[in-house]
Every structure is written in structure tokens, then in C-alpha cells.
Amino acid sequence: xxxxxxxxxxxxxxxxxxxxxxxxxxxxxxxxxxxxxxxxxxx
Amino acid sequence: xxxxxxxxxxxxxxxxxxxxxxxxxxxxxxxxxxxxxxxxxxxxxxxxxxxxxxxxxxxxxxxxxxxxxxxxxxxxxxxxxxxxxxxxxxxxxxxxxxxxxxxxxxxxxxxxxxxxxxxxxxxxxxxxxxxxxxxxxxxxxxxxxxxxxxxxxxxxxxxxxxxxxxxxxxxxxxxxxxxxxxxxxxxxxxxxxxxxxxxxxxxxxxxxxxxxxxxxxxxxxxxxxxxxxxxxxxxxxxxxxxxxxxxxxxxxxxxxxxxxxxxxxxxxxxxxxxxxxxxxxxxxxxxxxxxxxxxxxxxxxxxxxxxxxxxxxxxxxxxxxxxxxxxxxxxxxxxxxxxxxxxxxxxxxxxxxxxxxxxxxxxxxxxxxxxxxxxxxxxxxxxxxxxxxxxxxxxxxxxxxxxxxxxxxxxxxxxxxxxxxxxxxxxxxxxxxxxxxxxxxxxxxxxxxxxxxxxxxxxxxxxxxxxxxxxxxxxxxxxxxxxxxxxxxxxxxxxx
Numbered sequence: 001x002x003x004x005x006x007x008x009x010x011x012x013x014x015x016x017x018x019x020x021x022x023x024x025x026x027x028x029x030x031x032x033x034x035x036x037x038x039x040x041x042x043x
Numbered sequence: 044x045x046x047x048x049x050x051x052x053x054x055x056x057x058x059x060x061x062x063x064x065x066x067x068x069x070x071x072x073x074x075x076x077x078x079x080x081x082x083x084x085x086x087x088x089x090x091x092x093x094x095x096x097x098x099x100x101x102x103x104x105x106x107x108x109x110x111x112x113x114x115x116x117x118x119x120x121x122x123x124x125x126x127x128x129x130x131x132x133x134x135x136x137x138x139x140x141x142x143x144x145x146x147x148x149x150x151x152x153x154x155x156x157x158x159x160x161x162x163x164x165x166x167x168x169x170x171x172x173x174x175x176x177x178x179x180x181x182x183x184x185x186x187x188x189x190x191x192x193x194x195x196x197x198x199x200x201x202x203x204x205x206x207x208x209x210x211x212x213x214x215x216x217x218x219x220x221x222x223x224x225x226x227x228x229x230x231x232x233x234x235x236x237x238x239x240x241x242x243x244x245x246x247x248x249x250x251x252x253x254x255x256x257x258x259x260x261x262x263x264x265x266x267x268x269x270x271x272x273x274x275x276x277x278x279x280x281x282x283x284x285x286x287x288x289x290x291x292x293x294x295x296x297x298x299x300x301x302x303x304x305x306x307x308x309x310x311x312x313x314x315x316x317x318x319x320x321x322x323x324x325x326x327x328x329x330x331x332x333x334x335x336x337x338x339x340x341x342x343x344x345x346x347x348x349x350x351x352x353x354x355x356x357x358x359x360x361x362x363x364x365x366x367x368x369x370x371x372x373x374x375x376x377x378x379x380x381x382x383x384x385x386x387x388x389x390x391x392x393x394x395x396x397x398x399x400x401x402x403x404x405x406x407x408x409x410x411x412x413x414x415x416x417x418x419x420x421x422x423x424x425x426x427x428x429x430x431x432x433x434x435x436x437x438x439x440x441x442x443x444x445x446x447x448x449x450x451x452x453x454x455x456x457x458x459x460x461x462x463x464x465x466x467x468x469x470x471x472x473x474x475x476x477x478x479x480x481x482x483x484x485x486x487x488x489x490x491x492x493x494x495x496x497x498x499x500x501x502x503x504x505x506x507x508x509x510x511x512x513x514x515x516x517x518x519x520x521x522x523x524x525x526x527x528x529x530x531x532x533x534x535x536x537x538x539x
Contacts, residue, residue: 003261004272008115011274015121016333019129019325025539026133030318033536 049201052370053377060219060381063231067223073410074401077417078393079149079310080226086311086319091236092229093307094128094327095382097298100192102239102335103376107246108353110339114264114271116278117339119291121332127295128328132321135299136308137535138462140317143309145531150309151302151454152178152398158461159469160521168403170473177453177480178302178394182387183428185446189384190432193377199357200373206433212377212384213429220385220425221418225310228385235378240327242375243334246359250341253363263344271343283495290498297447297500300455303386306393314535388428392421445487445499452479452503460511465525471515479507 002009071077084092109117139154146157152174156162161170190209197208219227254260261272270277278284298304311317342355346362349355360372396417401408408416457475460467483503491499 003258003265004115005274008118008272008274011115011118011122015118015125016329018122019125019329020322022126022129022133022539023321023325026321027318029537029539037536 046366046370048367049370049373052367052374053201056374056377057215059234060215060231063234064219064221064223064227067219067227067230070226071222071224071414073414074397074417075149076226077224077414078389078397079306080224080229082144082149082310083312084226084229084307084310084316086316086323088229088233089307089311089316090320090323090327091240092232092382092386093304094324094331095232095236095239095379096303096307096386097128097301098239098331098379099189099383100196100376100379102331103242103356103379104353106332106335107339107342107356108351110336111343111349111352111355112339113276114268114340114343115274116270116276116287117291117336118274119288120294121329121336123292123295124298124332125295125325125328126292127298129325131298131300131304132317132324133538135305135459135462136311136317136321137314137538138531139305139458140308140311140314141531141535142462142527145527148309150393150397151305151458152394153402154309155457155461155472156398156402158521158524158527159467159472160524161469162402164469170469170476171398171402173473173476174302174454175394175398177450177476179391181446181450181453182303182391183424183431186384186387186391186424186428187431188446189380189387190428193380193384194432196373196376196380200369200376209429209432212381213425213432216381216385216388217422217425220388221421224417225306225389228389229307229310231385232382235382236327238371238375238378240330242372243331243338246356247334247337247341249363250338250345250359254341254344260341260344263347264340267343267347271340286495286497289501290496293498293500293504296455296504297451299451300458301447301451302454303390303450305454305458306386306390384428388421388425391424392417395420395424445483448498448500448503449480449483451500452483452507454479456504456507456511460508460515462528464512464515465528466515466520467511467524468515468518468520470518471511471513474514475507475511478510479503482506 070081075081106120109120142158143154146154148154148157152171155174156171159170161168190213193212194205194209197203197211198205219231251257251260254263264271275284278287308317338359339355342359346355346358349358357372361369396413400416401413453476456479457472460475461472483499486499486502491497
């Protein structure tokens with residue numbers, strides 16, 4: 001595929017995508033935590 | 044000799060740094076201002092500053108060279124570094140920032156001393172003093188080596204005399220670091236990180252175009268050596284292949300707890316800035332590393348058969364771009380060195396003044412006096428590094444072999460345990476630091492050659508972690524520490 005073996009593409013994809021995806025998951029969790037905290041404070 | 048366009052670019056860059064130094068000087072009159080910019084740094088600055096500090100000239104010369112030498116196999120370094128940065132921002136940054144704010148810490152040894160109540164009991168201050176000794180030994184040699192590299196860069200790009208290059212590099216760094224303190228260091232890192240980002244975004248694209256496009260590049264690499272396109276390189280799935288994979292990926296472990304990187308979290312304005320910085324930081328490191336490896340691979344397609352693979356970056360800079368851009372490529376190499384050296388200098392200065400003078404020897408001195416001592420110490424440390432670099436002392440290269448991994452293996456396992464394991468004790472932390480650094484040094488000197496050149500970060504990190512855990516299990520954890528950790532976790536919330 002595009003001249004590279006599939007396992008090379010898997011390594012390149014993991015190198016470039018795993019880190020940003022982990023951070024996006026972290027940001028979503030933090031937003032939910034902040035929302036829950038704000039809701040708790042307003043109650 | 045250098046063209047006037049190259050000198051112009053270099054002159055503008057150095058003038059901007061001097062300006063940042065003068066601007067940063069406001070607010071560096073006390074310890075918190077001088078060493079952590081008053082804990083007021085915004086997201087953009089801490090994101091770029093942490094990455095440009097973590098990546099020295101090795102990123103531009105070493106990692107591009109690795110892409111040239113081993114091809115796709117070098118993406119294991121990318122995986123390790125990107126995951127190291129991501130894990131640090133997701134799991135370490137928020138609780139570490141919260142803890143250092145609660146303790147009023149402005150250095151990593153400061154944090155460890157408060158977390159483990161190092162100021163009382165037998166052999167008080169031992170953890171702090173051990174931290175200072177390790178920081179000074181590792182940063183002194185590393186700084187001298189980076190100045191040596193700066194002298195060589197001036198010589199090879201501009202034809203300057205080596206000693207003039209070392210002196211010029213050191214003088215500029217010392218000026219803005221001493222006058223401007225951590226604020227100048229962090230904002231100059233932002234400038235330097237942005238230059239590195241733009242360079243490593245552009246270089247592989249220009250390389251691909253010059254090589255005739257993607258298919259032509261891949262075909263050229265396959266014709267030279269089909270192993271360049273394989274994830275395990277020419278090593279296969281045997282022991283040597285996996286040792287190489289773990290060694291490459293292990294480089295990223297340093298991002299989890301090296302003191303010069305943790306200082307960026309301390310200096311952030313608040314936890315919200317850390318959240319905002321996290322995505323920037325991880326995108327920045329992806330561009331840095333993918334750009335460097337891909338540039339090296341395209342460089343091999345264009346310039347096969349280089350005697351020294353680490354010359355591919357200057358080769359591409361001079362052969363594929365007009366003269367004014369050649370100046371920019373030199374500036375980017377200098378930027379990568381300077382952004383590391385300034386951070387190491389201020390780290391070492393904080394270790395001497397905050398962690399030794401103020402906390403151990405002269406607790407009664409005022410903030411203003413200590414801040415002046417901080418500036419004086421920065422100058423003294425810089426001059427010592429300058430003299431070592433001018434004399435090209437061979438010993439420093441011996442130290443540099445393990446300076447990056449030594450700092451990381453001494454601090455990262457202990458910092459991780461301190462944040463995530465309530466049972467961690469002061470004795471465990473001391474043992475972890477001592478064992479981490481000792482195993483790292485011993486591995487390089489006695490064992491590395493017999494174990495397929497396994498990178499010392501792996502055994503050093505694991506040994507530090509093991510020592511921290513085992514000794515902690517047999518000793519008492521500090522009173523109240525478990526409750527503090529619970530409060531910190533509740534405050535920052537879950538990571539994922």
C-alpha cells in the first residue's frame with residue numbers, strides 16, 4: 001500500500017495518532033469533571 | 044565564509060533574544076519570579092517551552108540522521124517520545140501542579156522535600172542535597188557539551204573560529220538567562236520552539252518534492268536497502284530487534300519526570316492552562332519527530348551514501364534552499380541548543396540557591412538577596428561550562444553519554460511514585476534516586492556493550508522504580524501524605 005508494508009503504516013499511524021487521541025480523551029474527561037463540579041456547586 | 048543574508052538572519056535572531064532578556068527582567072526580583080516566572084505562564088508558552096527544552100540539537104542532527112540511517116525503524120523513537128509527552132501531560136502535569144501549588148514549591152527538589160517531609164527526622168535535607176548533587180553533575184556537563192556543539196555549528200555554517208562561536212553562544216544565553224530569569228527562558232523557548240516547528244514542518248515537504256514525490260522516494264529507498272521500509276529495520280524479530288525497539292521507544296520515558304521539564308508545569312498559571320497546553324504540546328512533538336525522521340528518509344533518497352548520516356540536516360538546508368533559508372537552518376540548530384542550555388542553567392541555579400542556600404545553609408536571607416545570588420550563580424555556572432567548552436575537555440563527552448538519561452532515571456521513577464502511590468516513603472525516594480542514577484552510569488560503563496547496546500534509560504528507570512517500591516515497603520510513609528494525595532486527586536479529577 002503506497003509502497004510501504006502494512007506493519008510500517010501501523011507503526012507510523014500509532015506514532016502520530018495515539019498521543020493526540022489520549023490527550024483528547026483527557027480533555028473530554030476534564031470537561032465532564034468541571035461540568036459535574038459546577039453543577040454540584042450550583043446545587 | 045558566510046553570506047550577508049545568513050549573517051543578517053542570525054543577527055536579527057540574536058537581537059530578539061537580547062530583547063526578550065531585557066523584557067523578562069521585570070518581575071525577576073524574587074525567587075518565584077526568577078526561577079518559575081511567578082507561576083504565571085500561559086498555555087502556549089509552557090507547551091512550546093517544554094518541548095524545545097526536551098529536544099536539543101539532537102532532534103535536528105541526530106533524529107534526522109537516524110531517519111537517514113534506519114528509515115521507518117526510527118518511528119519507534121517517534122512513538123516513544125509522543126507517548127512520553129502525552130502521558131506526562133495527561134497523568135503527571137495536573138497532580139504535580141496541584142501538589143507544588145499546595146506546598147509552595149518552586150523546584151522539583153522543593154516538591155520532593157515537602158512531599159516526603161525531608162526537613163525533619165534523621166539526616167534531614169538528605170533528599171534535597173542528593174537532588175542538588177545529581178542536578179549539578181548532570182547539567183554542568185550537558186551544558187558544556189551543548190556549548191561545544193554551538194561552537195562547532197558556528198564554525199561549520201559560518202566559518203567562525205570555534206572559540207568565537209562558543210563564546211558568542213554562551214554570552215547571549217548568559218545575558219538573557221541572567222537578566223530575564225525563567226520568564227525570558229520560557230518565552231525564548233517559545234520563539235525557539237516555533238522556529239523548530241516551522242523548520243521540521245517545511246523540511247520533509249521540500250525533501251519529498253525534491254525527491255520526486257512519495258512514490259519516487261519510497262522506490263529510491265527500496266533500491267538502496269529494502270530494510271529501510273520495514274518497522275524492524277534490518278534487525279528482524281529477534282532479540283537484537285526488540286532491544287533496539289525498546290531502546291528507541293525508551294527515549295520518551297524522560298518526559299515523564301525530568302526536572303527541567305517538570306519545572307514548566309510548576310510555572311503554569313493554573314490547571315486550566317495545563318489542560319489548554321496539553322494538545323498543543325502533543326501536536327508540537329508529533330511535528331518535531333515525524334518531521335525529523337521523514338526529512339532524514341527523504342534526504343537519503345536525494346543524497347545517498349553520506350559518510351556521516353548526521354550531516355543530512357545541514358546538507359538539505361544548504362542544497363535545497365536559498366542562502367537566506369540556510370541562515371534560518373543554522374538559527375534553528377542554535378535555537379535547539381540554546382533552548383536546552385538556558386533551561387539547564389536556570390535549573391542548576393535554582394538547585395544551588397533555592398534548594399541548598401535558602402533551605403539548608405542560609406534560611407534567613409531575604410528574597411532579594413537570594414534572587415541576586417540566583418543571577419550570580421547562573422553566571423558562575425555558565426562561565427564554568429564556557430571554560431570547559433573552550434578547552435574542549437574530553438571528560439564532558441563522557442558525562443554527556445548519560446546526562447539526559449541520568450537526570451530522568453534519578454527523578455522520574457521517584458516523582459511518579461510520589462504522585463500515584465501513597466505508600467512511597469522518604470527512604471524509598473532516596474534509594475530510588477541513588478539506584479536510578481547509579482544503574483544508568485554503570486550500564487553505560489560496564490554492561491551496555493554486552494546487551495545489544497540496550498539504551499541505559501530502560502535498566503536505569505526500572506531499577507529506580509524497583510528500589511523506590513522495595514525500600515518504601517519496608518519503611519514508614521510520611522504522616523498525612525496519603526490524605527494529601529487523596530485531596531490532590533479529588534481536586535484535579537480523573538485523567539481519562
